[in-house]
Amino acid sequence: MGVERSNDGRGLGASMAGLWRRLVKGREEDKAPVPRSAGVPARTWRRINEVLKAAAGDYDGEARARERVGHLLAFYRDAGDDDRREFLARLEAGFAAPAAEVRRAIEDYLNASDGAARVRAEGLLAASLESPRLRILRQFNLLPDGVHALVDMRADLYRLGADACPALEQDLLRLLTLWFDAGFLELRRIGWESPASLLEKLIRYEAVHEIKSWSDLRNRLDSDRRCYAFFHGRMPAEPLIFVEVALVREIADKVQTLLDETQPTLDPESATTAIFYSISNAQTGLRGVSMGEFLIKRVVQQLLSEYPRLRNFATLSPIPGFSRWLDKRLAEAAYLERIPTEVRALLEATGKSGMAAIQHCLAQEVAGAAGQPALKAWLEGECAYYLAREKSGKHPLDPVGRFHFSNGASLGxxxxxxxxxxxxxxxSCGLMVNYIYALKNIERQHQDYAREGSLTLDADVERCLDAALRLRRGRRPAGRATPASPAGVS
Structure with missing residues (x-):
């Protein structure tokens, strides 16, 4: 896409260059560990224990609660990694729900004599299950930046080892799920005119296709592109999750074309298709808090209100676990025997083994040095099998597929x-997939997935899957028909 130039190009360039240097420095700082403190004296830990116990006790007024939790937050923010880990461990170990009280509440609920008694017993049981730890965490909401602090604290848990504090992690997730319910989130469009600080965060948080320069970012925010993010009232300057959208005339099959800055800019009024090509969760501390499905549906509604001519809504999605899955299969003798003879010969000719041989062949393909239709057909079939048949329980093993299928999309x-x-x-061996959001089918497909784990595959993917299944039955795949375009939204 063409990139517009400012009338004062030199001033804008200097400003952007300065921001870019700060951003690169920020990325380097993100990778560096939090500096360790010299160690907190024992008397300070005794004071922290007293404050924690007071915060976990009976409520004695907002002012006292705010003062206590403010003291805890100031201590935590000034601490190094070792002391943060110790603080989190004390929250984990010392503030669980009293087992005896929970047991009594369960017995009272089971022995309730009538409906009214059962309602009372149910309320007491719910209260007994609320740990003192949760009471401490809830009081962070009294501070202007307390909600953001808890999000960062949960991110620290993952960085420092969440498996060491499972009860604390569970309480944080429970609380943040309530506070970040979709009804509390604000959808905002991010554009080139947005504050520079927000644009810097967009570059930093992009998790799918790295934003390599300010020119690259401006290209993604041009008139035929859209970026939308969810924000929360207590974190107004922090995007929680964002999606990048291309307004085009047909379903895209190559992400490099969408990101190519030399491509002409399309009049968005002439677009018929919206391609979601990048969805990034910006806050590690909100992992597991469901927002993505609401984001896509809200963005579809917003786009339709602006451009009623849009008919197709689809993704251009990565397959982040495919190569890892394939690498494990290539270590199995029985799997190697099922690889088509022509593909096996291609791989053996490289003088390499396993994924190294596949990557060598793909490098030749990218360079235009070879046309390898047998390799293409085999990899597409294996990818279809991975996406449609490899499961964790009743859900797809691939996390991106799991997300889109659960939202009611089909694999196109x-x-x-x-x-x-x-x-x-x-x-993913260079492969990408289109998940299709056909508005008239989304709810039915979502329900089918939720009830039975059913996946909806379009005809082209079914043909790829059939070829992979034939190999597994020891039969030669049937001839591949010309791939059909996935059905759009009518």
Missing amino acids: RINWLGDVSARGLRQ
Whole structure:
């Protein structure tokens, strides 16, 4: 897409260059560990224990509660990693729900004689299950930045080892799920005119396709592109999750084309298709808090209100676990025997083994040095099998697929060399997929998935899957028909 130029290009360039240097420095700082403190004296820990116990006790007024939790937050923010870990461990170990009280409440509920008694017993049981730890955490809401602090604290748990504090992690998740309910979230469009501090965060938080420069960012915010994010009233300057959208005339099959700054800018009024090509969770501390499904549905509604000519809504999605899954299969003798003879010969000719041989062949394909239709057909079939048949319980093993299927999307097409970046080739052998959001089918497909784990596959993916299944039955795959475009929204 073409990039507009400012009348004062030199001033804008200098300003952007300065911001970019700060951003790169910020990225380096993000990777560095939090400096360790010299160690908190024993008397300070005794004081922290007293404050924690007071905060966990009976409520004695908002002013006292705010003072106590403010003291705890100030201590935590000034602490190094070792002392933060110790603080979190004390919250984990010392403030569980009293087992005897919970047991009595369960017995009272089970022995309730009538409906009214059962209602009272149910309330007492719910109260007994609320740990003193949860009472402490809830009081952070009294501070202007307390909610943000808890999000950061949960991110620290993951960084420092969440498995050591499972009860604390569970209480934080329970609380943040309530506080970040979709009804409390505000949808905002992020554009080139947004504050520079917000644009810096967009670059930093992008998790799917790295934003490599300010020019790259401006390209993604041009007139035929959209970026929408959810914000929370207690974290107004922090995007929680954001999606990047391309307004185009047909379903895209290559992400490099969408990101190409030299491509002409399309009049958005002429677009018929919206492609969701990147969805990034910006806050590690909100992992597991469901927001993505609401974001996509809200963005679809917003786009339709602006551009009623839009008919197709689809993603251009990565397959982050495919190469890892395939690498494990290539270590199995029985799997190697099922690889088609022509593909096996291609791989053996590289002089390499396993994924190294596949990556070598893909590098030749990207360079245009070879046309390898047998490799293409085999990898597309294996990808279809991975997405449709490899499960964790009744849900797809692939996390991106699990997300979109649960939202009511269908799997529309597997795209050969859809992402030829180093990351795309490494993670998914260069393949990308289109998940189709057909508005008239979303609710039914969502219900089918929720009840039975049913996945909806379009005809082209079904053909790829059939080829993979034939190999597993020891039969030669049937001839591949010309791939059909996935059905759009009518």
